[in-house]
Amino acid sequence: MARKPNSMYHDIKQQAYTRREYMGGVPLSRITQFVLGNKTGVFPVQLMLYSEERCQIRHTSLESARVAANRYLEKKVGVTDYRLTISIYPHHVLRENKQATGAGADRVSQGMRASFGKAVGTAARVERGQVIMKVETFERNIQHSREALMKASSKLPPPCKIKYAS
Numbered sequence: 001m002a003r004k005p006n007s008m009y010h011d012i013k014q015q016a017y018t019r020r021e022y023m024g025g026v027p028l029s030r031i032t033q034f035v036l037g038n039k040t041g042v043f044p045v046q047l048m049l050y051s052e053e054r055c056q057i058r059h060t061s062l063e064s065a066r067v068a069a070n071r072y073l074e075k076k077v078g079v080t081d082y083r084l085t086i087s088i089y090p091h092h093v094l095r096e097n098k099q100a101t102g103a104g105a106d107r108v109s110q111g112m113r114a115s116f117g118k119a120v121g122t123a124a125r126v127e128r129g130q131v132i133m134k135v136e137t138f139e140r141n142i143q144h145s146r147e148a149l150m151k152a153s154s155k156l157p158p159p160c161k162i163k164y165a166s
Contacts, residue, residue: 009094009123010055010157016125018091026119029090030063036070036084043083043136046165049149050131051158056123057132059090061155069133069152076144082137084148088130090122126158 020026066086073082095117100109126132133152135145146162153160 004096004120007157009058012054012056012125016091017093017095020093023093023119026093027121029059029122031059031066031086031090032063033066034086034089036066037073037082038080039083041080041083041136043138044166045139045142045145046134046136047142047145047149048131048134048163048165049153049160050129050163051126051156052128052161053158054126054128055158056092056125057088057090057156057158058094059122059124061157062086062088062090062124065133065152065155068155069135069148072148072151073135073144076147077137077141081141082135082145084133084135086133088124088126088132090124092123092125093119094121094123096120132156132160 066084070084073084097112097115097117133149135149137145142164149160149162153162
């Protein structure tokens, strides 16, 4: 079955659903690493990507943003000259009441009976102004780091801004 569009899960509508010990079959998060680049280096400059609105970000879009930013930084800056950190974790479990489609679906589907739904993925709840990811680097790599964060922000649902701190 096809994945539903992110617009269905973008808004924060109900209480957080996070207690995995009580539910079975929660898919694993797609995010494999939260800290990339030079993990031990000391960097004087920080650039932060933060959200401009309160929303939920699915784990798949977080992973694609991480990959886009990291790939750009590896090519332009080099592996030893930056540290990319993902600051949020997808705790909230998303549920979906799956419906059958096609011929004879009305005989197979249950309608709204027992419509609590099955776990289909996870999402991170983000508040307005919360940091999503940050890049630590040297002065000479600020422009490349900004570009990497811009590429990452295009993969995320909320409008994002980049903040510079030294």
